Amino acid sequence: MKTLFLTFALVLTSLFSFSQDSGVTLTLTIDNVISDKGNVKMALHTVDTFMKGKGLENGQSEIKDGKVTITFENVKPGDYAVIAFHDENENNKMDFRDNGMPLESYGMSNNVMSFGPPQYEDAKFTIADKDLELNIRF
DSSP states (O other): OHHHHHHHHHHHHHHHHHHSOSSEEEEEEEOOOSOSSSEEEEEEEOTTTTTSSSOSEEEEEEOBTTBEEEEEEEEOSEEEEEEEEEETTOSSSOOBOTTSOBSSOEEEGGGOOOSSSOOHHHHOEEEOSSOEEEEOOO
16 A cells, blocks of 8 residues: 555656746846837847847737737746847838848847847846846837
8 A cells, every 4th residue: 555655646746747847937028119010029049049040939929009028938047148129011020221220120138239230148148947027128
């Protein structure tokens, strides 16, 4: 009987350990979008994917009263950066002037705005073992 009880307890413990998420929730908010037209797109990147196309996680949100919130679930611990842009004309890409300057608002984690393209080291943040909330400014 004791062996049966211990076996049952071990099985339950194993089931519960497999059902737990191994990552955290990352909540990203932008509260200064200049208009509610279009949508905002965000991408979660590592150093290997930054400025090279799609991120590890990608999301988009409609804009309400100049504000959007996008959540990425089950993000594993590590270093990441987020790039966001306002796709005002909903063509699913960032639009640029002939001289290379952006036509649409954009931002990145850590809210560093510099001349030239965004740099991973400027936008990098670390996810550990707790849920994280970040505010990105356009």
